Amino acid sequence: MTRDIHQQTPRPGGIALRQQESLESSNPPLSFPCLDAVESRTETLQKRSSQAGPEPSYTTGSHLTFHSHEPLLTDWGGVLSEFDIAYEAWGTLNKDRSNAILLHTGLSASSHAHSTPDNPKPGWWEKFIGPNKPVDTNKYFVICTNVIGGCYGSTGPSTIDPANGERYATRFPILTMEDMVRAQFRLLDHLGIERLYASVGSSMGGMQSLAAGTLFPDRVGRIASISGCARSHPYSIAMRHTQRQVLMMDPNWRRGFYYDSGIPPHTGMKLAREIATVTYRSGPEWEARFGRRRADSSRPPALCPDFLIETYLDHAGEKWCLEYDANSLLYVSKAMDLFDLGAEHRTKINALRAKNHSRLERIGGAATEDFSNSDSCSLTLPDKPYQEQEDSAQTMTSPENEPNIQSRPHGPPADLVAGMKALCDTPTLVLGVASDILFPAWQQREIAETLKRTGNRDVTHVELGEEKSLFGHDTFLLDLEGVGGAVKDFLG
Amino acid sequence: MTRDIHQQTPRPGGIALRQQESLESSNPPLSFPCLDAVESRTETLQKRSSQAGPEPSYTTGSHLTFHSHEPLLTDWGGVLSEFDIAYEAWGTLNKDRSNAILLHTGLSASSHAHSTPDNPKPGWWEKFIGPNKPVDTNKYFVICTNVIGGCYGSTGPSTIDPANGERYATRFPILTMEDMVRAQFRLLDHLGIERLYASVGSSMGGMQSLAAGTLFPDRVGRIASISGCARSHPYSIAMRHTQRQVLMMDPNWRRGFYYDSGIPPHTGMKLAREIATVTYRSGPEWEARFGRRRADSSRPPALCPDFLIETYLDHAGEKWCLEYDANSLLYVSKAMDLFDLGAEHRTKINALRAKNHSRLERIGGAATEDFSNSDSCSLTLPDKPYQEQEDSAQTMTSPENEPNIQSRPHGPPADLVAGMKALCDTPTLVLGVASDILFPAWQQREIAETLKRTGNRDVTHVELGEEKSLFGHDTFLLDLEGVGGAVKDFLG
Known part of the structure; x- marks a missing residue:
């Protein structure tokens, strides 16, 4: 057998040739416009920084700000001694303050769900909110x-x-969905809203709408959870993990302390957004919209974006890479991974909160413990005892070792039923989209089945098939008829 | 409305405090062991390079090498004036040389499909090859x-x-599956093998097994295409695109000219492998194997790998990042994107090859044009004329513009039927796995349906359901019973 010929070092003649740089290569070198673009942006940012000082803040325009002087104890033991909540509002609060809807956002969205007099830019749910719209501002x-x-x-x-x-940077405490919701309810306290007509949200907001009802069952009248889940599953954690990793590996990220450097980790942010876009938008739509078409079929193929789908992803990354704070992406993305409405997890967190409560006293705050463990309706036990997945799976991490696979138990896990029992009296709309790969439709079915097992008799489950909603996870932003229609029917 | 408070610059007091570095932050900083690991590897590589010269070659051990003195014209117009093919072989070639099986690999695999006397390390299909195994070396x-x-x-x-x-680096010509197959057939010429008993492959090899039959229908007796496709679809292109992008954005990649730097782009390679692993392995298995378990639930959550699924991906990336050449990943990955057995594409490429043929003459090679356009059996036309996707879709690249979606035509596209008609007489096994997200089961159904439309009456289509094969795309490496069994039945 012959040894790998690559083990031979370059011939002396070759080295001599290289020094002369006289002979042509067999084929021309490839060009890399996608790297030129990124390097050019770095240069521009460097110039801007040396001329104008620190980088500008991120903003989507005017909004209202609520400042809480009371500290916030986070689930994992961090403390914010004071905090701001940016918010916007539409419609009119009625006299008995009973018509408020709290709308929860996706990962990277601002409070700007709809245009306002002070900020006429269209919001991220512009067509879904307004007079006689699915979220009806007349009501x-x-x-x-x-x-x-x-x-x-x-x-x-x-x-x-x-x-x-x-700047907090990566000294900011790890957050959870529940931390975000507790902060939102401080705002509701400030506005004098004791009870919401509804808690509504999609994607991460779909998690939060459930978390709100679980934390504050007496303050949430009804829940709409769209393309959300009751707990994150491994594929979605994996895809967010890759986004965090590409971002943290950008040398400009500097372990989170990039704010004074003038150059945010725009390359990592671009890459993270491209990966995210695959999880948000891939679906049957892409076949029709992009198929296998190349951006310019008259040119030879390239390693930089070449197929139309690649230029689409590249554009999505380019457009976003300076629009959002990298550390915010990391913390909010991580909070999504940590989401788990199961009883075991919540019990553990509550014990941790009790243990850390003294941190608040040191700061002098007087925040009250707000976790409610409502037991107002009976728990419907599953027909068969639930076998914990932990018992039936192995925990090794090497890809070589093959696990013993056992079939998944039927019906929702008892741990989740127990964790969501506070929702047993809350009318709930659960909406899923068949083409969603990030929050797949089985996750919304799981929510609906779990709620029914808690004894909840007012659960509406809608699943939009592939023939109706081709946009994958982002269907919640696009499908006014399918998603908006279901929300309108549910809110009344 | 209040302006975004982030627009305020740090207070003078704050700056003074920072200079003193005397006050503690509200919460402790996070640590980043995943970055420590990568930085430590960079240091080690730097040391090794300064002590030992250029980086070692990649190898999986001893193999045979065939050197072609004849040049190879690539589909897109590049030329290799000479080239090597590394190969290994098992079993015995019979007297009339009629019992040869050409086994095609996945993206990053070597020729080491099975152990050999010279290289006892288990191969990537170790259990599938051998006496009385699915690929039976007794026969x-x-x-x-x-x-x-x-x-x-x-x-x-x-x-x-x-x-x-x-080194060629990124002056290497863009490759296609067909270029790889043409090179393989030069090896068969060298070995005196006029006709293969079978062309067998999985994943990228599943593309190549089809490409071999299409290019050389008279030289391929039967085809097994496992978890492959007839043309790449947008999601798979998108996922490979993100892998290429994270790799090319690694500063150590140096636009492909990293060979003499001593530090290959190991960070980009690690990230690319993590993304790839998601596409290879996610499936129901992950729920059972990892679920939501954290690697160490006694520690607080972290932005570095934390959940078990994250440590799994991290391990996969760490293990691989120095095992494969970064430029090889880019070129082979790109070749997969370019794969398209449709007639329109092949006609275009053939015209290009004819135009570029003079490049071979300049080098003095005498390679013969080997594309066969067999018309030996009748073409079954689809019931309805095929409407080109190009006509029904828009081509804009901005994520904001919403496309008009039209439902996909039923049955395989006429263009693909025409492109695969050379396979109309070749017995073919097509195998797909329901849990595969990279080469989803509809792609293997498409192959099978297309082959039937060419008039091929010997098409075996096997689809392994989720209850049988939970491993996603990598099922072809793991499922000896489901995949191996079907291959054994087919090869006889």
Whole structure:
């Protein structure tokens, strides 16, 4: 057998030739316009930074700000001694303050769900909100916030830590969906809204709409959870993991302390957004819209974007890479991974909260513990005892070792039924989309089945088939008829 | 409305505090062991490079090498004036040389499909090959090659270009599946094998097994195409695109000219492998194997790998990042994107090949044009005329513009039927796996339906359901019973 010929070092003659740089290669070198673009942006940012000081803040325009002087204890033991919530509102709060709808956003959205007099730019749910629209501002007072951890006006990693006068950066505490919801309810307290007509949200907002009802069952009249889930599953964690990794590996990320460098990790942000876009939008639509068409079929293929689908992803990344704070992406994305409405997880977190409660006292805050463990209706036990997945699976991490696979138990897990029992009296709409690969339709079926097992008799489950909604996860932003129609029917 | 408070610059007091570095932050900083690991590897590589010269070659051990002195014209107009094919073989070639099986590999595999006396390390299909195994070495002479473009002994970007004595790097020509197959058939010529008993492959190899039959219908007795496709679809292109992008954005990639730097783009390679692993392995298995378990639930959550699924992906990336050549990944991955057995594409490529044929003459080669356009059996026309997707879809690239979606035509596209008509007489096994997200089961159904439309009456289509094969795309490496069983039945 012959040894791998690559083991031979370059011939002396070859080295001599290289020094002369005289002979032509067999084929011309490829060009890399996608790298030129990124390097050019780095240069522009460097120039801007040296001329104009620190980078500008992220903003989507004017909004209202609520400042909480009371500290917030986070689920995992961090403390924000004070915080801001950016919010916007549409419609009119009625006299008895009973017509408020809290609208929860997706990962990177701002409070700007709809245009306002102060900010006429169309919002992310522009067509879904308004007079006689699915979220009808003739009837309802609609509030949307930027989540804490975000970068559009609410306290997040880019905010100055009052304790030392520096940006939090990666000294910001790890967040959960419940932390974000508790902060939102401080705003509701401030607005004098004791009870919501409804908690409505899609994607991450679909998690939060459920979390709100679970934390504050007496303050949430009804819930609409669209393309959300009751707990994150491994594929969605994996895809967010890759986004966080490409971002953190950008040398400009500097372990989160890039704010004064003038150059945010725009390359990592671009890459993260491209990966995210695959999870948001891939579906039958792509076959029809892009198929196998190349951006310019008259040119030879390239390693930089070449197929139309690649230029689409590239554009999505380019457009977004300076629009959102990198650390906010990391913290909010992580909070989604951590979401789990199961009873075991919540019990653990509540014990941790109790243990950490003294941190609030040191700061002098008087926040009250707000976790409610309502037991107002009977728990419907599953027909068969639930076998914990932990018992039936192995925990090794090497890809070589093959696990013993056992079939998944039928019906929703008892742990989830127990964790969601606070919702047993809350009318709920659960909507899923068959072409969604990030929050697949089985996750919404799981929510609906779990709610029914809690004894909830008012669960509406809608699943939009592939023939109706081809847009994958982003269908919630696009399908006014399918998604908007179901929301309108549910809210009344 | 209040303006975004982030627009305020740090307070003078804050700046003073920072200079003193005296006050503690509200919460402790996070640690980043995943970045420590990558930075530590960079340091190790730097040291190794300064002590030991250029980086070692990639190899999976001993193999045979065939050197072609005849040049190879690639589909897109590049030329390799000479090239090597690394290969290994098992079993015995019979007297009339009629029992040879050519085994095609996945993207990053070497020729080492099975252990050999010279290389006892288990191969990537170790359990599938051998006496009385699915690929039975008592009956067949099995050959496996490293593809050209690869880095395990065949000519690829890390090879020295004889024209100038330097590594090809990104002056290597763009490749196609057909280029790889043509190179393999040069090896068959060398071995005196006029006709294969079978062309067998999985994943990228599933593309190549079809390409071999299409290019050389008279030289391929039967085809097994496992978890492959007849043309790449947008999701798979998108996922490979993100892998290429994260790799090319690694500063150590240096536009492909990293060979003498001592530090290959190991960070980009790690990230690319993590993304790839999601596409290879996600499936119901992950729910049972990893679920929502954290690697160490006694520790607080982290932005670095934390959930078990994250440590799994991290491990997969760590293990691989120095095992394969980065440029090989780019070229072979790109070749997969370009795969399209449709007639329109092939006609275009053939015209290009005719135009570029003079490049071979300049080099003095005498390669014969080997594309066969067999018309030996009648073409079954579809019931309804095929409406080109190009006519029914828009071509804009901005995510904001919403396309008009029209339902996909029923049955296989006429263009694909025409492109695959050379296979109308070739017995074919097509195998798909329901849990595969990279080469989804509809793609294998498409192959089978297309073959039937060509008039082929010997098409076996097997689809392994989720209850049988939970491993996603990598099922072809793992499921000896489902995949191996079908292959054994087919080969006889």
